[in-house]
Amino acid sequence: MHEYWIQFTQGQALERFMAAVENRTQPAGPPDTTASIRLAHEEVLQRLVPLSDVAAVAWQLTGRFERQSTHDLALVTGLYFLQAREVPLRQLEPVRQDARFLAQHWMTAGLASVPLVSRFEQALFEQFS
DSSP states (O other): OOOHHHHHTTSSSSHHHHHOOOOOTTSBOOOOHHHHHHHIIIIIIOOOOOOOHHHHHHHHTTTTSOOOOHHHHHHHHHHHHHOOOOOGOOOOOGGGHHHHHHHHHHHTSSSSSSHHHHHHHHHHHHHOO
16 A cells, blocks of 8 residues: 555556545445535635636546545545645645545545545645644
């Protein structure tokens, strides 16, 4: 799993990240992609990334796995923009902590999977704390 984290921090393994935390407790079926886009844009990224960019990423990630909640897709979409890159998006620095709290809230409310939120938290904590 460690090699996936190395690749993920280099922006090379978003799909492998999703596979590692696929939510087996969710019923089979696709998430509501439109709702995921709205959640990622408005709540996770706080409208700091253009809606069209968020939508493009969410649609690419939709349908990759059998089980994934709408909130899981929103978190992974948000993480695509929040993750470490050679040059992290500076305008997103203020929302990283808020995104971590939001992910925890969604997990405790049963809206997002525990494994995905754990990995989301770990990725942001290790890279930006």
